[in-house]
Amino acid sequence: MTTPDNPAADWTGLAAPGLDDLERMARGAVADLPQPWREAATHVALRVxxxxxxxxxxxxxxxxxxxxxxxxxxxxxxxxxxxxxxxGPDVIWLFRRPILDEWIDRGDVALADLVGHVMVHELAHHFGWSDDEIAAIDRWWE
Known part of the structure; x- marks a missing residue:
């Protein structure tokens, strides 16, 4: 943690977000969807x-x-x-290392927001959403 006396972050004991972390973020993005999409999105399998x-x-x-x-x-x-x-079930695959790489390259977005953006993009394929429908759910799409 940074302090006025030590402006450098202490990264001791910290690790990169794992597969379970990204899955929680993706499920959080689904939980934030408006109805009727929220319930329907829970029927798509998620693999990270x-x-x-x-x-x-x-x-x-x-x-x-x-x-x-x-x-x-x-x-x-x-x-x-x-x-x-x-x-078989419809599946959304999220790829942790490419997501983390994009997050690092961007440097200006929260990881959960990026995971949510990827999740909404893949759900758009499942639901057949138009660009306008995606933009109504994911402000990044505008």
Whole structure:
């Protein structure tokens, strides 16, 4: 902690936010959504891992794993049909290390706000939100 006598921060015993920390932040962003989105968003599975899997990077033609902070895996609600065979749950993936890297590079935003922004972006894929709908929920989108 900084004091007037010691302006340098004491980082002893501190560690980078872990997977559980980012998951809590993402779930907090869902809890802050307006209804009816809040309840519906709880039905999307959430996975937080350090990096995107290699096969995902290959499929998306991404060479640098730090370029992908999140991913929606599933069929967007507007495209679903009662005739569809269940394919498993829709999943939002958050990638901790790329999110932390972007947070450090920005240096001007709280980590929970960045995680919330990524989460809302991925939920937009799930719900099929327009840019205007996203902007109504996530002020960063404006």
């Amino acid at each position: 891992v350090d990096f995107p899997p290699d096969d995902v990077l290959e499929a998306m033609d991404i060479a640098d794993p730090y370029e992908l902070t999140g991913l929606y895996e599933g069929t967007p609600l507007p495209e679903k049909s009662v005739m569809d065979q269940p394919m």
